[in-house]
Amino acid sequence: MFILPGILGLVFLIFVRPFEFIEALQGIPMLYMAFGLAVFGYAVDVRLGFSDVRPVPQLVWSGIFFVWCVITGLVKAPGELAGEALRLTVALILFYVVAHGVRTFKMFEILASAVLVCSLFVCAVCVHQGLSERQCIALAPHEGRLSTGVADGRFCEEPEQCYGPQAEPGYSYRCEKAGLLGTSAIGDRVRYLGLLQDPNEVSLVVAAALPIAFAFYQRRKTSGRLVLLIVSLLLVALTVLFSKSRGGQLVFLTVIGVYFIKKYGWKGAMLGALGALPILAFGGRGGEEASESSLERLECWYAGVSMFRADPIFGVGLGQFTQHHFLTAHNSYVLAAGELGLVGTVVWVSIIWLSVKIPWVAMVDLENVPGADVARIWSVALLASMAGMAIGVFFLSFNYHYILWLFVGLSGSFFMAVKGHLPEWRVPFGWKDITAVTLGSLWVIVVIFLYTRGKI
Structure with missing residues (x-):
């Protein structure tokens, strides 16, 4: 109960990043303040009996993950361990x-609604950006190539048009679509700010949040929630389209596919794929730029596997x-292998697998349980989100990203909400799971090595 203000503040700050575009907030450690408020609220809830310290299935593995990460840092780069x-x-x-x-499911739905609203806000900014005209984006000498820069109001078609008498001395320029809140595209691909400054990451996150809109409509099929679902679908689809992210397309397809498979069986996957053809046809990059990006990504994967070897x-x-x-690495599985070795990879993948398995087991176990409609609806939504995440991070270095761990937390929260109604319910995770995760991780590493070696 008392934890909600802190957590909702965290979600807002992580997604929206008001301190990125409101000058008066810059320099204020708002994220750390919200973290402190959330931790304090949790302590109060425990003290008053609104919460307790029973662990979720991912907790032990998260602890092992932290310890192993620290060990690798101490062994390999002790001087840089503190910041990491x-x-x-x-x-x-x-x-x-x-x-x-x-x-509780009430608190879970409040948190889920915050994630959805913030994701749609990000989508709205990205869609506006994608529909805007190109402007000259000025980059100060100290700013990197990927910086958002500042739109100076001059419209352009090519970067060369931005130079000349009106250009600021010492500044470099890009010709990109300029959006709200000081945002700008990169390579004609929409993006947001802060943690979502990468077009691939923004498309992954908003697509993973889409199932929340489906769940709210299924919970209560009102006209208002139907409008919310349609608007969410439209905004997310356009954001993925304008981001030109192939990984984002796969996440979007996965999310939609889970619902079609649940509704119509595996034949439904084909229907879902047909429905997503417009995004596949018009999204993504093509030509020489796409080829260079693919080769660059393969080089990163090969480098990561070489570090593991x-x-x-x-x-x-x-x-x-x-x-x-x-x-x-541009691949979370390769990044885990390259930075943390086999142990770190197995532990990290186990956390992701558990976060997928929790809603999967709930969906199966509660299929015919009377009065479990709320849990069934959210199990499918969370399964779609986590399945999308598990696929999307194959193309991103997302291992330590706050939003990934937020979704892992949502899976744990769902587990606790179900346990509140069914105390005997459990999600098994034993040696079979560990063996499967280990063999699966090794298989992915070997396949990536053989594939990239033949391409580079």
Whole structure:
């Protein structure tokens, strides 16, 4: 109960990032303040008996993951461990307070609604950006190539038009679509700010949030919720389209596919694919740019697997991938293998698998349980979201991303909500799961190595 203000504040700050575009808020550690408020609220809830410290299935594995990450950092790069460990600690605290503090379906739905609203806000900004005219984007000498820059109001078609008498001395320029809140596209691909400044990441996150709109409509089929669902579908689809993200397209297809399969069986997957053909046809990049991007990604994957081969136990250490390659891995499974070795990979994949398995087991176990409609609806929604995440992170370095751990926390929160009604319900995770995760992780690493070696 008392934890909600802190958690809702965290969701708002992580997604919307008001301190990125409101000058008066810059320099204020708002995220850390919200984290403190959430932790304090959780402590109050425990003290008053509104919550307790019973663990969710992912908790033990998250603890092991943290310890192993610290060990790899100590072994490989002790001088840089503090900063990397702090970032990971914040992500794990976010997971913990969401999973253990949100323990009823009422609280779960409040949190889910916040995630949906913030995601749609991001979508609205991205769609507006995608429909805007190109302007000259000025980059100060200290700003990197991927910076949002500042639109100076001059319309353009080519970057060369931005130089000349009106250009600021020492500044570089891009010709990109300029959007609200100081946002701008990159390579004609829409994006947001902060943690969602990458077009691929923004498309993954908003597509993973889409099932929340489906769930709210299924919970109560009113005209208002139908409008919300239609608007959500439209905004998310346009954002994925304008982001030109192939990974985002796959996440969108996965989310829609889960619902079609649940409704119509595996034949429904074909119907879902047909419905998504417009996004596949018009989304994504083509030509030389797409070929260069694919080759660059394969080089990153090969570099990550090479790091794993050099030290399959510890990898190169927490946060050290870019110290051994000029780009990040562009694949969470490769990043885990390259930085954390086999142990870290198995533990991280186990957390993701558990977060998928929780709603899957609930969907199966509660299929014919009277009065379990709410749990059934949210189990499908969460399964769609986590399945989309599991596929989407194959193309992104997302292992330590706050939003990934927020969704892992949502899975844990759902587990607690179901346990509140069915105390004997459990999600088994034993040696069969560990063996499957280990063999699956090794198989992915080997396949990626053989494939990339033949392409590079």
